[in-house]
Amino acid sequence: MARPVKPGWITAKTADTNDLYERSVQCPESEVDLIIQAWDEIRGREPVTLREDFCGTSAVAREWVQRNDFCTVVGVDLNSDVLAWASNRIEKDLTQQQRSRIQLIEHDVMTIQSGSVDCVLAMNFSYYGFKKRETLKQYFTSVYNSLVDDGLFLLDAYGGSDSFLEMDEERDLDGFTYVWDQHCVNPITGDIVNYIHFEFPDGSKIKRAFTYEWRFWTLPEIRDVLLESGFSSVNVYWEGTDEDGEGDGVWSIDTRGEACAGWVAYIAAVK
Numbered sequence: 001m002a003r004p005v006k007p008g009w010i011t012a013k014t015a016d017t018n019d020l021y022e023r024s025v026q027c028p029e030s031e032v033d034l035i036i037q038a039w040d041e042i043r044g045r046e047p048v049t050l051r052e053d054f055c056g057t058s059a060v061a062r063e064w065v066q067r068n069d070f071c072t073v074v075g076v077d078l079n080s081d082v083l084a085w086a087s088n089r090i091e092k093d094l095t096q097q098q099r100s101r102i103q104l105i106e107h108d109v110m111t112i113q114s115g116s117v118d119c120v121l122a123m124n125f126s127y128y129g130f131k132k133r134e135t136l137k138q139y140f141t142s143v144y145n146s147l148v149d150d151g152l153f154l155l156d157a158y159g160g161s162d163s164f165l166e167m168d169e170e171r172d173l174d175g176f177t178y179v180w181d182q183h184c185v186n187p188i189t190g191d192i193v194n195y196i197h198f199e200f201p202d203g204s205k206i207k208r209a210f211t212y213e214w215r216f217w218t219l220p221e222i223r224d225v226l227l228e229s230g231f232s233s234v235n236v237y238w239e240g241t242d243e244d245g246e247g248d249g250v251w252s253i254d255t256r257g258e259a260c261a262g263w264v265a266y267i268a269a270v271k
C-alpha cells in the first residue's frame, strides 16, 4: 500500500533508473583499481588506452579519465538512451580536459572498429548475452584483434550453487531497495532470465527496470573459448575472504576457487 511521501524520498515516479543501477551494482573505483593491478602484475606497465564494451552509463569510463590527465577511453554500447544519459553525466561531472579523453560510440560490440587499444573491458556479465558458443568466440576474437601486441582483455563472471536457482535477493540501499531476481533458469539450454527491480519507502516499485536474457556461461567454458579465440593465457582473479568468510575486496590470481553459494570473479585474458 502507498505511504505518504516524505521530503527527500525517492519514489517510482521520481527515480532515475540509471542512477539507481550505478548505485546498486557498480563500483567503478574498485574496477579501475583492478585494471591497474592486473596490468602491473601481468604486464609490468600501466595501460593508457581503454575500450569499455557494453559501457552503459559510462561509470568506469568516467572514473578512468579522472585518474590522471592522459588516459583515454572509448565506450561502446548499442542503446542510444543510456548513451544520452551517459553524455549528460559526462558533461556535468567532468572537466573539459577529462571530457576530451572520452568518446562514446553507439555500436554493436561485435562489429566495432575502434582501432588498437591496450585494454578492452566487458563487465557485469554483459557478454552472457551472446548465447551461442560460436557467437561468443566471434566476439572474443574481435576483441583479440582490437588489442595491441601486449594487450589484456578484462571481463567478469559469476557463479556458485545459487546461480543455478530461481530466486530473489534483496539489498537495502540508501533510499531504495535493490532486488536481483533470477527469474528463469533452464538447466537444459543454460538460458537464464534475470531482472532488476527497485522498491521505494512509499511502497511504490519499478518492476523489471532492467532485463537480462543470457546464457549462463561457466568459468571453464569462458576460459576455453578465450583460448580458442587466440588468447595465449587466461588468469582468474579470485577474491580473498575475511575472518567471517565474506569477500574482503582483495583479488589475486588463483587456480583453486571455493565452491560457495555465490561468487564473482575477474578474468584477465592475455594476448
Ligand SMILES: C[S@@+](CC[C@H](N)C(=O)[O-])C[C@H]1O[C@@H](n2cnc3c(N)ncnc32)[C@H](O)[C@@H]1O
Residues within 6 Å of the ligand: 025, 026, 053, 054, 055, 056, 057, 076, 077, 078, 079, 082, 107, 108, 109, 110, 123, 124, 125, 126, 129
Ligand atoms: C549489464 S549492462 C552493463 C553496464 C556496465 N558495463 C556495467 O558494468 O554495469 C549491459 C549493457 O550492454 C549493452 N549491450 C548489450 N548488448 C550489446 C551489444 N551487442 N553491443 C553493445 N552494447 C550492448 C546494453 O545496452 C547495456 O547498456
